[in-house]
Amino acid sequence: MSRIDETKEFIPVRIAVLTVSDTRSLDQDKSGDTLVERLQAAGHLLAARDIVTDDRDKISARLRDWIADPGVDVILSTGGTGLTGRDVTVEAHRDVYEKEIEAFGTVFTIVSMQKIGTSAVQSRACGGVAGGTYLFALPGSPGACRDAWDEILRWQFDYRHRPCNFVEIFPRLDEHKRRK
Secondary structure, rough: EEOOOOOOOOOOOOEEEEOOOOOOOOOOOOOHHHHHHHHOOOOHHHEEEEEEEEOHHHHHHHHHHHHOOOOOEEEEEEEEEEEEEEOOOHHHHHHHHOOEEEEHHHHHHHHHHHHHHHHHOOOOEEEEEEEOOEEEEOOOOHHHHHHHHHHHHHHOOOEEOOOOHHHHHHHHOHHHHHHO
16 A cells, blocks of 8 residues: 655645636635645645636636646646536646546545545546646545545655655656657
8 A cells, every 4th residue: 555655855846726616716715725735734835826717718728827837736626527517627627638647536536435425426536647737626625625635646746655656757747748
């Protein structure tokens, strides 16, 4: 199972948090607050934070802006992963992905099943990579954000995590662009 190799040094990651909502403001954003609190408690840096409405073009534009920003390593979005007509975050993420991390949705579903049973089928959480940046679309509830961070992302963004982690392959995410 997972373990932390204490002989390795922790490497902080620069993480942007995007809340997708038609109704929330920063002072009402409990899911975004949950992610910010957890990533900072883990020793990572909040690179940026924003709220956009449930609009596919606006979401993908914000994602692209942050992907192009060398000060952002990871983007965590919360909200818009459900099944209703306004839930377009997953589609916006997939508009920008170069590669999808398909196992993220599967692992998130397994974690969710332990907490909320079969209601986990209503989430379309997903992850991917674009421009050397990791992107994850999480549901809009604080509990789902907590589960995704505590059970998956906290470990994958800790360079000391064994047997492997996302941080150690950062330098290789865009190696295809350097090939001749």
